[in-house]
Amino acid sequence: MRIYNFSAGPATLPLSVLERAAREMTEYGNAGMSIMEMSHRAQPYEGIHNDVISLLRELLYVPSNYKILLLQGGASQQFAMIPMNLSKNGKAQFVITGEWSGRAYKEAARVLDASVLASSEEINFSAIPEIPVEKISPDADYVHICTNNTICGTRFREIPDTGKIPLVGDMSSGILSEIVDVSKYGLIYAGAQKNIGPAGLTVVIIRDDLVENGNTDLPAFLQYRTHAGANSLYNTPPTYAIYMTKLCLEWLKEQGGVENMQKINEAKAQILYEFLDESLIFRGIADNSHRSLMNVPFTTGDEAKDKQFVKEAAAAGFANLSGHRLVGGLRASIYNAMPTEGVEALVEFMKKFQ
Numbered sequence: 001m002r003i004y005n006f007s008a009g010p011a012t013l014p015l016s017v018l019e020r021a022a023r024e025m026t027e028y029g030n031a032g033m034s035i036m037e038m039s040h041r042a043q044p045y046e047g048i049h050n051d052v053i054s055l056l057r058e059l060l061y062v063p064s065n066y067k068i069l070l071l072q073g074g075a076s077q078q079f080a081m082i083p084m085n086l087s088k089n090g091k092a093q094f095v096i097t098g099e100w101s102g103r104a105y106k107e108a109a110r111v112l113d114a115s116v117l118a119s120s121e122e123i124n125f126s127a128i129p130e131i132p133v134e135k136i137s138p139d140a141d142y143v144h145i146c147t148n149n150t151i152c153g154t155r156f157r158e159i160p161d162t163g164k165i166p167l168v169g170d171m172s173s174g175i176l177s178e179i180v181d182v183s184k185y186g187l188i189y190a191g192a193q194k195n196i197g198p199a200g201l202t203v204v205i206i207r208d209d210l211v212e213n214g215n216t217d218l219p220a221f222l223q224y225r226t227h228a229g230a231n232s233l234y235n236t237p238p239t240y241a242i243y244m245t246k247l248c249l250e251w252l253k254e255q256g257g258v259e260n261m262q263k264i265n266e267a268k269a270q271i272l273y274e275f276l277d278e279s280l281i282f283r284g285i286a287d288n289s290h291r292s293l294m295n296v297p298f299t300t301g302d303e304a305k306d307k308q309f310v311k312e313a314a315a316a317g318f319a320n321l322s323g324h325r326l327v328g329g330l331r332a333s334i335y336n337a338m339p340t341e342g343v344e345a346l347v348e349f350m351k352k353f354q
């Protein structure tokens with residue numbers, strides 16, 4: 001029996017996608033073999049690969065002067081690849097809004113002069129800080145933000161205007177959950193395992209000039225131009241993860257695309273936040289003004305009671321409600337694939353527990 005899975009990632013996937021993948025597991029179409037067993041340089045795989053790129057372009061309204069790359073190594077590899085490729089003046093600025101943006105900053109600091117433009121560490125990352133755009137250095141190679149903070153449950157409602165300086169966004173846990181204006185960014189990246197598809201694929205959306213002007217004194221594999229020039233087929237891509245991603249993107253399109261998914265996500269998150277705001281024992285952790293639509297950290301304020309909740313919830317069919325190991329407490333990740341009924345059922349259970 002499938003249960004409601006509130007994991008932060010790898011995360012729940014649409015049941016219809018899993019069922020279709022199961023039907024196609026041993027033989028894809030009339031190919032006589034599974035997707036996993038065929039060459040990445042032959043049809044039908046190449047068709048799937050190109051469909052994923054065009055579905056991402058369509059669903060995210062990616063302008064034609066951006067490349068969509070299907071890479072590996074997770075968002076964590078991008079923490080390193082971005083400074084390696086984009087460093088010209090050897091300088092980048094970071095908005096620190098939690099663990100992941102902190103890691104992006106530390107990794108970049110190995111490669112260039114990384115500085116903190118703004119941080120909400122003082123308030124335990126419970127909100128997005130004011131961003132002093134006047135402090136953006138005119139010779140910074142880029143400004144980095146994490147648009148949705150998976151662990152502390154905050155999200156940017158407005159993005160800073162960085163002018164001519166490329167804005168880089170880690171969208172690992174927020175991509176495809178709400179409409180974004182891609183043209184405001186120089187580069188967007190996301191590990192697939194939160195809100196795109198299964199683990200193993202990393203999506204990078206990068207403006208053409210950043211590909212063209214990227215550093216050439218890097219190993220070929222670590223240059224964006226290598227992958228951009230080869231349609232992300234320079235070497236063997238994670239073919240099965242890309243196939244699964246195609247099914248997930250088709251599912252999202254059937255739901256009415258990102259516009260409609262955003263409406264569903266807003267209403268879905270509201271159900272949980274409304275309950276948390278009124279609850280006698282639970283409270284949300286993130287500041288009201290910057291609450292995430294995807295990751296909802298909360299707590300009873302009592303460690304033992306939090307643990308008891310996780311245990312009883314698991315027994316009742318609600319899995320993975322522990323907070324991140326770094327911060328403790330509780331967290332419900334409610335990505336696109338989590339149905340509204342899942343959140344309604346969770347709230348009913350929380351009322352009973354209360």
Ligand SMILES: *Cc1c(COP(=O)(O)O)cnc(C)c1O
Nearest residue numbers: 074075076100150170172173191
């Ligand atoms: C999960 C996550 C990461 C790390 O992703 P990996 O693919 O495991 O490297 C980075 N940034 C954010 C915002 C995340 O949620």
